Amino acid sequence: MLLLAVLLALAAPVTAPAAQAAEGDAPSVTLSKKEAGKGGELTVKGGGWRSEALLMLLICGRSTPERGVIGGTNSCANADGRAVTTDKRGSFSKKLPVAEPPEPCPCVVHVAAVTGEQALVDTVFAVAGHPTAPLPPPADEGRLAVLATTRLEGESSLLTWFGAPPARRLVFTVGNLGSEPVEDPVFEIGTAHGVYAPQWEERQWSGTVAPGGKAQIKLPVGLSAGAHGDYQVSLRYGTKVLAEQPWGVSRPWGVPLFWVLLCLVVPAAVFRIGMAAVDKARPRPAGPAARHAHRTRTPATQAPPTPAVLPWFTQDSAPSEKRRSAPPENRPPPTTKGQAWTRNGG
Template sequence: MTGQAGPAALRRGGRRRTAALLAVLLPVLLPALLLLPATGAGAAGTKTVAADAKPVVTLSARQAGKGGGITVKGRGWRPNALLMMLICGRSTPDRGVIGGTNSCANADGRAVTTDAKGGFRKKLPVAEPPVPCPCVVHVATVTGERADADAVFVVAGHPTAPLPKEGTGGRLAVLATARLEGDSGILTWFGAPPARRLVLTVGNLGQAPVEDPVFEIGTAHGVFAPQWEERPWRGTIASGRKARIELPVELAAGAHGDYQISLRYGGKVLVEQPWGVGRPWGVTLFWVLLCLVVPAAVFRIGMAVVDKVRPRSARSPARSPRAPARAGRRRPRPAAATTNPPAGSADDPAATTAALPWFTPDSAPSGNRPTTKGQS
């Protein structure tokens, strides 16, 4: 009886201990089990939101006058990105900045760098843009992938004008990635203007054909605003069709560094393409050689002039190339004067030498006297 009751009692005791253990651990494990699916869904949701989030800009005040200041805050930007803040006229958040940065107060803009979370906070002075309002505070990236955001702002006392009407005809959009084609020749190495071709494919998304569109090519160096030039294209793009566009791009002579090429149509920027231009080292080489050759030529000319104008007596005596001067050879004595010295002087050669036996014809010896013809 006792042997049969022992195992049953042990089983009942084990069940009680298991139940007590579950009663203690259940309040701790149940919230963790409930949070696991929620945490996974939340992480996925956060990643989706982060991927689809757009940069946001908020202002400390919606209106201020010239000379004042506002605080601009942003979030959702790329971490450690360089941004430019501008007050722009003729702009709305829906249509963007019409006319590009030419409609903005570029001289009073401010640069800011986002933190590791993609946020920033910066004070911006209030300035009047060169065109009428409606105005916005325009924030855009300077380098890397393009991103921008606008916030409505009113410049107190600045004139206001209605925005230009949007065209109801064709609407062009870029269908493929634009690229710069072409190579630099040898003349570019010596300062010739660098040239390329901007090639892209555009499509007409409007209801009407686009005939002979006029594009604008902008070239920007560093953080400066682009300089726009018109580039007409001859042709017609029907509704729903696409076309290959090639536009020439040329920089100034001697240009070098990092440039940003932009394409604009109808007041909207369609393409932005970076372009790195090498330094024209041929120009540097030319100036180095010029600095060496010119001083040498001036020195030679100066020495030739000095040799011409100095007195003849100061020049070194000319030496015959056939009879070079030898070491230890005595120089010849100067030639004697052409005038005869007076007789009896120390310089007279007859006074210094022995007298010769000169004879006259009458006093000559008989043996040496000449005979005359006919005499015996």
């Protein structure tokens, strides 16, 4: 027992800090190369991520670690991206092909969590031979703030009940807290479903918010066809999330109803068409109606009736009228054997 207590005492200071360090580590990413040309390959390694989390790896242009990916994933080479799942310790290692993003460099390797809590890391990477351009001036993110509660306007139509994409308008009021006017601000609308990270889309508002002034802004929000369930709509300006709004989308019950009716109506219609075709093609027997129509023909077209001949009589064997009407006195007397002998002198 004394030996066991000594072993536990020696192991406790080692294991406890290690577990605490693992829990407090921030997500990190390291690259096997800092520069490579199109068609090459680099290895991306990471640690400190959530265990068994799904990550997305992309090469993005017009991006820096300080300002993030300007323009969202539209600035990334999405077709050549890769996905990886972290292990139980939150680490991963994945090979990523080098591709040219649609926007000029500066470029980064963008690693972001697809499910669960939002987390991302951008690491500087140079695509050899890809054009470069200066970044646009940063927006004054601290000057706009949401002053009122956001809400979603709009209702579902009959087409939405049959699977059409749901659509709403996000209504919010912003105020300019700075000393300079904000012209045509660009917001980002993100929609998230369940544990998945939001998918961001840019929405530009045309107008100017004067210093100390406020403005009501309405931005369209849409989902994919057939979407249903609980969604979360987020509003972001620059890298700052200004507001979040829940959105419950009802299930499009018209879609299963349509398929049920289709499975019932189509077989019934095919059966009726088939029965009508069979009834039209089968031969018709000569019934009472056909015989009645034959009797009512005109004399010019009517054939003379043929007398029925009994099968047990023929023309020669039938008794004649003359034989039946002959008188008895004209018949010859019957001859016998005795009378014939007297007549001959016997």
